[in-house]
Amino acid sequence: xxxxxxxxxxxxxxxxxxxxxxxxxxxxxxxxxxVTAHDPVMPRWHCSGCQRxxxxxxxxxxxxxxxxxxPLSLALYLASRLVSATQDMASASPTALHRRFLGxxx
Ligand SMILES: [Zn+2]
Numbered sequence: 001x002x003x004x005x006x007x008x009x010x011x012x013x014x015x016x017x018x019x020x021x022x023x024x025x026x027x028x029x030x031x032x033x034x035v036t037a038h039d040p041v042m043p044r045w046h047c048s049g050c051q052r053x054x055x056x057x058x059x060x061x062x063x064x065x066x067x068x069x070x071p072l073s074l075a076l077y078l079a080s081r082l083v084s085a086t087q088d089m090a091s092a093s094p095t096a097l098h099r100r101f102l103g104x105x106x
Pocket of ligand 1: 037038047048049050051052056057058059
């Protein structure tokens, strides 16, 4: 199975619990290989770097810098992460998840 998965592009590889998501891996490569230490770890959506709920304060700061000229793209990215997190954490409050993923953008 690993051989098959290794041959797939990053964005269509299945998510591996405890690892960062394929879209986040692809985003890291798109950043020229720059890797953040503060990626989400599924399915609990805590930060791989500081263990705080993702996006942690450091990752929020990094995202603001990365998307400095593209705030709508940042909102769309975070909305996609919110959808995934809502599926992974079905018992979590939708209001709290919305505040956590998108509420800090204002
Ligand atoms: Zn962190």
